[in-house]
Amino acid sequence: xxxxxxxxxxxxxxxxxxxxxxxxxxxxxxxxxxxxxxxxxxxxxxxxxxxxxxxxxxxxxxxxxxxxxxxxxxxxxxxxxxxxxxxxxxxxxxxxxxxxxxxxxxxxxxxxxxxxxxxxxxxxxxxxxxxxxxxxxxxxxxxxxxxxxxxxxxxxxxxxxxxxxxxxxxxxxxxxxxxxxxxxxxxxxxxxxxxxxxxxxxxxxxxxxxxxxxxxxxx
Numbered sequence: 001x002x003x004x005x006x007x008x009x010x011x012x013x014x015x016x017x018x019x020x021x022x023x024x025x026x027x028x029x030x031x032x033x034x035x036x037x038x039x040x041x042x043x044x045x046x047x048x049x050x051x052x053x054x055x056x057x058x059x060x061x062x063x064x065x066x067x068x069x070x071x072x073x074x075x076x077x078x079x080x081x082x083x084x085x086x087x088x089x090x091x092x093x094x095x096x097x098x099x100x101x102x103x104x105x106x107x108x109x110x111x112x113x114x115x116x117x118x119x120x121x122x123x124x125x126x127x128x129x130x131x132x133x134x135x136x137x138x139x140x141x142x143x144x145x146x147x148x149x150x151x152x153x154x155x156x157x158x159x160x161x162x163x164x165x166x167x168x169x170x171x172x173x174x175x176x177x178x179x180x181x182x183x184x185x186x187x188x189x190x191x192x193x194x195x196x197x198x199x200x201x202x203x204x205x206x207x208x209x210x211x212x213x214x215x216x217x218x219x
Contacts (some may be wrong), residue, residue, distance in 0.1 A: 025101030032105040036074055036112040040145040040168060042078040046071055047105070063078040073215045074105050079120070079169030082109035115145065120177030121167045133157070142181070150179075157185040 020083045034044060049070050075088055076213065084107040092101035115122045126140060133154070142150045144166065160182045167177025 008146075021210050022097065024099040025093045025095045027087075027102040027104050030103060030105050032076075032086070033108045033110055034080070036117060037145050038076055038105070038113060039080045039109060039117075040078060040161060041082075043076045045074045045076060047074055052184045072103065076107070077171060079171045080107055082107055093166050117168060119168075120170050121180060122177070123180040123182070125182045125184055127186055129186045130188060133185045140181075140183070144179075152181065155181070155183050157183055159183065 008163050030047065030049075034043070034045070036043075049072060070091070072091065076086075078091070086105040086107070088103045088105075090100045090102065092102050092103040109117065115124050122145075124142070127144075128136075138154050140152050140154055142152070144150055150163065150166065152161060152163070160180050163179040163181065164205060165176045166179035
């Protein structure tokens with residue numbers, strides 16, 4: 001989990017009034033749902049803070065004074081993770097005699113239909129009917145999260161192919177993780193073959209098993 005600060009970072013730590021300092025109001029937590037595309041490419045999300053009721057339900061029913069209606073633009077950096085916290089100091093609840101609290105946005109990753117994220121890596125499973133596997137081109141095209149096209153040679157069914165530098169951004173290192181592709185062939189139901197047909201099928205599959213694995217990425 002990472003914590004990012006906006007608008008100048010934390011105020012100095014506040015002590016109770018008995019020590020001569022003003023208390024700071026508790027923070028308001030706000031979940032920020034983000035698609036995998038937004039976490040990959042980066043994004044700006046406009047959050048409308050118009051109703052106290054919406055904030056209360058995100059803070060276990062606690063009421064921390066009032067939150068002024070406002071629109072906050074939250075910047076999502078490429079490579080952000082589920083659970084990351086983005087802090088806006090002094091933009092939260094206002095209580096009498098206290099310094100305004102913070103609003104803390106917590107990133108919530110929305111599951112993706114094609115790709116699964118594990119740390120800095122992405123993975124996907126490509127399924128294709130047996131007849132297409134045997135008769136179509138020996139390459140496979142995938143659309144990445146930033147709308148590029150990646151062309152890869154079909155791997156052996158069940159085998160996992162790793163494509164370097166096609167995963168999620170790693171901000172601290174300036175590189176990306178890997179993309180893992182697993183290829184699954186869908187077998188037809190109630191398939192009945194003669195011995196001759198089985199031998200021919202084995203020959204075709206054996207020829208495909210010996211093909212080298214490589215890839216290229218194109219815009």
